[in-house]
Amino acid sequence: xxxxxxxxxxxxxxxxxxxxxxxxxxxxxxxxxxxxxxxxxxxxxxxxxxxxxxxxxxxxxxxxxxxxxxxxxxxxxxxxxxxxxxxxxxxxxxxxxxxxxxxxxxxxxxxxxxxxxxxxxxxxxxxxxxxxxxxxxxxxxxxxxxxxxxxxxxxxxxxxxxxxxxxxxxxxxxxxxxxxxxxxxxxxxxxxxxxxxxxxxxxxxxxxxxxxxxxxxxxxxxxxxxxxxxxxxxxxxxxxxxxxxxxxxxxxxxxxxxxxxxxxxxxxxxxxxxxxxxxxxxxxxxxxxxxxxxxxxxxxxxxxxxxxxxxxx
Numbered sequence: 001x002x003x004x005x006x007x008x009x010x011x012x013x014x015x016x017x018x019x020x021x022x023x024x025x026x027x028x029x030x031x032x033x034x035x036x037x038x039x040x041x042x043x044x045x046x047x048x049x050x051x052x053x054x055x056x057x058x059x060x061x062x063x064x065x066x067x068x069x070x071x072x073x074x075x076x077x078x079x080x081x082x083x084x085x086x087x088x089x090x091x092x093x094x095x096x097x098x099x100x101x102x103x104x105x106x107x108x109x110x111x112x113x114x115x116x117x118x119x120x121x122x123x124x125x126x127x128x129x130x131x132x133x134x135x136x137x138x139x140x141x142x143x144x145x146x147x148x149x150x151x152x153x154x155x156x157x158x159x160x161x162x163x164x165x166x167x168x169x170x171x172x173x174x175x176x177x178x179x180x181x182x183x184x185x186x187x188x189x190x191x192x193x194x195x196x197x198x199x200x201x202x203x204x205x206x207x208x209x210x211x212x213x214x215x216x217x218x219x220x221x222x223x224x225x226x227x228x229x230x231x232x233x234x235x236x237x238x239x240x241x242x243x244x245x246x247x248x249x250x251x252x253x254x255x256x257x258x259x260x261x262x263x264x265x266x267x268x269x270x271x272x273x274x275x276x277x278x279x280x281x282x283x284x285x286x287x288x289x290x291x292x293x294x295x296x297x298x299x300x301x302x303x304x305x306x307x308x309x310x311x312x313x
Contacts, residue, residue, distance in 0.1 A: 002066040005310045006051055006105075009071045009112060009302030010034060012087035015047060018303035019054055022066060022311055024123050028054065029303070040088040044095070048102035067106035069309030070095060071115035071302045075157030080109040083156070108309040112302055114151045114160050116261070117144020119305030125259040125293040133246065133255045134295070135162060137217075137264035137271075140176065141184040141191075145253055150312075152253075163188070165245050186241040189264050192217040196234045205230055221267035235274045243278025250279075250287035261295025269294065 002022055009016040011034060019028040032050050035042040051068060054060075072095060074085030080096030095109040110118070117126075117134035126132040130149045136142040141163030145152040152159040163184035164177050175182040185191050196215045200207065207230035212219040220238075223231030246258055258279075265271055272292045280288055297304055 001064070003064045004060060005066040005307050006054075006068045007070075007303035007305070007307030007309075008047055008051075008068060009115070009306055010043065010047070010073065010088065011112075012036065012073065015043070015050075016299065016303050017047075017050055017054070018300070018307060019058070020304075020307040024304070024307070026300070026303070028058070029300070030054075034088070036087070036089050040085075040090050043088060043090075044093075044099050045102060048099060051103055051105075062104060065105055067108065067310035068099065068103060069115070069306035070099065070107065070109045071112035071306045072109060073112045076109050076111045076114075076153070077155075077157045078153055080107065082109070106310060108312075110151055110153070110306070110309055111144075111157055111160065113142035114144040114153065115305035115309065116142075116297075116301035117146050117160065117259070117305065118151055118308050119297055119301040119303070120259045120261065120295050121146050121149070122308045123304050124297040124301060125261070125295045126257050129256040129291075131254065131256045132259060133162075133249060133253060133257075134160075134259045134261060135242070135246070136262035136295070137187060137242075137260065138189055138262035141188045142262070145249075145255075147253060162245065162249065165248075167241055167245055183241060183245050187238055187245075187264075189217040189262070192220055192234065192238050192264065195237050196220050196231070199230060199234050199237075203230070207231060217264050218267065221264075221270060224270055225267075235270075239274030240278045243275045243280075244282050246275065247279050247282035247284070247287070250290060251284050254287055255290055257291040257293055259293050259295050261298075261301065265294050 007018040014031045074082045096107040100107040120126045121132045132146040134144040143160045143162030145160045165183045167183045168181040171181040
């Protein structure tokens, strides 16, 4: 009988690891460095080694382990192969085949944001729902789409790359993806800070945001909570961009719940208020009642979702 599984979340700096029971309880968590030198050749062997050590430390039998799930910062196709993971300095890697041969365990792989969405559906802000869109608002904007409990991967593993939806024709600077006017440029933490700097430069009106040594998304939402009118205008801009984008997505996916995560979500429900306002204005009538929730698993969403990968039917 299978009792355990491993959830692995590979980041550009560290690899987060979790040992779970098959009910979703995390039994142990730890991290190892991500060794990206030499085109990341050591990453999968390091993961295999740390899993082997944990199996030995806990006195587990391989027959008790359902497998290893792993999230990767790059597009992962349905075969568990990544075509390129820039932050890991990887080209094409057959993740499941390679890590499976190293560990002697079944392996399933997915894009890290999609896997995080699966984790939030399973044990986080989307618990109790089977149709979920996760938007993670951090340095960039990541996303994951779950339909009927399954990750939407797409042909190239790019399903859920919501940060690169085109939302503004007037942006002249390029996004990291090479296009211009992406959602990420408006609603990420860096995008919100840019909107705030532009707002402050366009007027002499007073704002407590002017007191910040460096304007950030936190600066904006802290000021919003204090009733700062200029900050509220920035939050309205942010909310319109993201709320409108999610309304468009709802016409395609029709989710039960939108889960908002990433560093920006730490400002709390005030963030949801601005997004929901515009979502409800622009969403198709059948989709207007979608629930909005804050992500709950934080940096652990990836390991939870990776574990869930190997526990799926």
